[in-house]
Ligand SMILES: O=P(O)(O)OC[C@H]1O[C@H](OP(=O)(O)OP(=O)(O)O)[C@H](O)[C@@H]1O
Ligand SMILES: NC(=O)CC[C@H](N)C(=O)O
């Protein structure tokens with residue numbers, strides 16, 4: 058499972074520098090490439106492969122001067138992983154830069170449609186279609202809001218998106234609100250996939266809120282206007298809460314850290330374990346492990362230490378890379394787990410690579426029993442909305458029983474959180490849970 062990207066947009070002083078800092082705050086959402094586009098009489102884009110701090114090394118950032126910037130950290134879900142965003146494209150005689158988080162479900166048929174009309178595509182990434190569709194409809198209506206409404210009617214799937222064109226920025230969230238998007242207002246205007254990237258600049262001095270599903274913002278240097286241009290549906294991705302987002306972010310009114318603690322508590326109620334110590338799989342399993350410990354009364358300790366220089370493994374292409382990365386990334390603390398009955402809590406199991414490795418490492422250092430508790434239901438279905446969940450045959454829980462997964466990872470016991478328990482923990486009814494339930498939000502597939 059690879060994940061979604063991070064986007065940022067601002068109209069404020071020192072926009073490129075702020076975009077750079079915001080991308081560092083959003084780095085967990087995409088580690089393949091990073092880019093910033095600014096407006097200075099025309100679009101200028103700097104981007105490259107790797108971590109944000111590698112791409113914008115040295116004085117390169119000083120070359121970008123503007124009050125308008127959009128920016129992106131990428132995890133490819135469509136097209137080549139060596140392409141970057143923001144991507145620039147053109148249609149109907151206009152040029153546009155696009156920063157997109159999500160995946161489009163009707164990309165190929167719609168792209169073919171546009172090609173028949175004579176439009177040329179310059180990239181392999183689905184995100185280009187958003188820019189093309191917008192410019193196409195802008196020529197028809199000559200009104201940015203109406204053009205975006207037409208995009209909502211035409212382009213299906215998940216998109217939190219920022220456009221830069223003609224000295225303006227347009228930011229929009231798809232009518233289902235699959236991917237998060239926040240707006241902050243203070244000494245300027247800020248948009249980011251997660252509010253924690255906006256808090257860098259605003260903190261107490263500004264107002265931050267979620268962008269509504271179907272809401273469109275248009276900004277030039279002077280004015281800002283927002284309108285809801287589609288019926289709001291609200292099926293935000295539950296995996297943002299389980300794994301992707303930063304714990305200090307709040308998405309659609311629910312703080313991610315608190316939701317994870319509640320997932321751990323629900324899990325302890327549903328599937329207690331007889332252990333002497335609760336340990337987490339850092340980083341994303343920590344809050345759930347704390348919740349499990351609080352609810353069960355079993356003490357929590359750090360039984361696995363994470364090498365802080367290794368990025369997320371979930372999102373690393375290629376299985377060999379992942380195996381090696383897990384070993385480099387996590388190592389057990391013998392003094393904590395040796396001779397003990399260990400309750401091991403993680404947020405999710407995807408391929409099972411991480412869990413298999415960890416259970417065997419814990420046994421190597423003398424853990425007596427390993428009881429695995431997973432703070433989300435089994436992932437059984439692919440995601441078409443922005444998370445690169447592998448094909449079903451790579452998902453360890455796709456076809457077999459929980460008992461089969463237990464055997465495969467070598468644990469003494471294994472339990473997952475139920476779908477109902479997860480809903481209670483997040484505290485929201487309307488969520489996308491398609492990869493867990495197979496129930497896909499209809500809007501994204503009506504085309
Ligand atoms: O079953 P697998 O395919 O091995 O993937 C599952 C693991 O991947 C994720 O963590 P990841 O290492 O990506 O990032 P983290 O450090 O943020 O927890 C997730 O939290 C699981 O630990
Ligand atoms: N992870 C994402 O949101 C990816 C956005 C887009 N589909 C791309 O591949 O670049």
Ligand code: SF4
Pocket residue numbers: 235293294295296297439440441442443444489490491492493
């Ligand atoms: S299918 Fe799963 S990962 Fe994809 S948007 Fe829905 S909840 Fe998120």
Ligand SMILES: [Mg+2]
Pocket residue numbers: 338339340341342403404
């Ligand atoms: Mg993890």
